[in-house]
Amino acid sequence: MLKLNDAKEMVLGIVQHDPLFVVIQNTPSEKILYNDDYLAHIEESxxxxxxxxxxxxxxxxxxxxxxxxxFEQYIFDNASNSPNTNIRLNLPAILRLRMILLLKDEHRVRGLKLLLGIDDNGQFINHQITATTMGTDDLANKVDVLGNVLQQMIQTGLFNIFPNEEHGALQVTLNQDFLAQKIQLVSSESDLQVEELQKETAELKQENENLQKQILELQERNVKDIVQKLRERQIENEIVSTLRTEALQLFSTENKAGFFSKMFRSSQIEMEKEQFVLSYISKHLEERLEVALNNYYGE
Structure with missing residues (x-):
């Protein structure tokens, strides 16, 4: 007897390669398939x-x-002879029948036949060719792969897939509404990106203009500073020159000597003169420079 905890594993072991299970998988019907009450007391054999x-x-x-x-051939696993009126079903047949019942309202009998590849006579399409050209495992794998592809196509939302009863096949069309919605979404995202780029470009342009302005201001300030320093140095040199002239004149007046005295004491006199000049400049330079700079700056 199956336990409820083991039911899902047992069911999957039977139906995992079934084309109808591919349609049921990841839908509410899958949960129903695992949780039917009969699974709690059914005997697999x-x-x-x-x-x-x-x-x-x-x-x-x-x-x-x-x-x-x-769906006799599908339910009874390709039985060559149709079951008699005293039909008895084992667990795999019951699970296949259960999946048919879960999908009947959505796909109807014709749609289920298309999913299973069954013709109007209840026979698998190209059954004989398939049986002679590939083994059961190969067929199951191919059905599994194709079923997964179909399921992924459905899940994308980009395709509409429905049975075409007139031609007896599945009809696949593009979901125009979904496609238009995605295109509009991509377009909106692109517009937002363009707006953001334009905004960033404008901000960078403004920053660049501000930097250029600051550079020009610094250059102007540097030029003014250089001119001022040069002028201050010129004023200082002029004052030093004037003070030196005054000091020499004053020294000559205060230190008159005869010819022979100058001849024998010339070296000493020169030293005294230089000391006098330096002392005179040091004494009067700061005061004269302050007056001159005040006059220059208009204070």
Whole structure:
């Protein structure tokens, strides 16, 4: 007897490569498939009557037979002979029938046949060719791959997939509304990116203009500073020159000597003169320079 905790693992082991399970997977019907009450007390090796199975699924015997008839080869795993009226189903057959019942309202009988590759006579399309050209495992793998591809196409939302009863095939069309919505979204994102780039460009341009202005101001200040320093140095040199002249004149007046005295004491006199000049300049330079600079700056 299956335990509820083991039911999902057991069911997956049977239906994981089934084309109808690919459609049910990741939908609310998948949870129903794992949690049916009958799984709690079913014996995997036993076979069960139509009445028992119909009771589990809460439908009439006639309704259950109605959905068995078109899918006999699928439900009974490609049985060569149709079951007799005393139909008994094992667990794999019950699970396949359960998936048909879960999908019947959405896909109807014709849509389910298209999903399973069954023709109007209840036969698998190209069944004989498939049976002779590939093994069961290869077929299951191919069905699994194609089913996954179909499921991914459906999940993208970019395609509309529905049965075309007139041609007996699945019809795939582009979901124009979805595509238009995505294009509009991409366009909106692009517009936002352009606006952001334009805003950043304008900010960078403004910053560059501010920097240029600051550079010009610094250059002007530097030029003014240089001119002022040169003028101050010139004023200072002029004052020093004037003070030196005054000091020499004053020294000559205060230190008159005869010819012979100058001849024999010339070196000493020169030293005394230089000392006098330096002392005179040091004494009067600061005062004269302050007056001259005040006059220059208009203070």
């Amino acid at each position: 036993n076979h069960y009557s139509i009445a028992e199975v119909a009771g589990w699924f809460e439908i009439t015997d006639a309704m259950l037979r109605y959905y068995i008839k078109p």
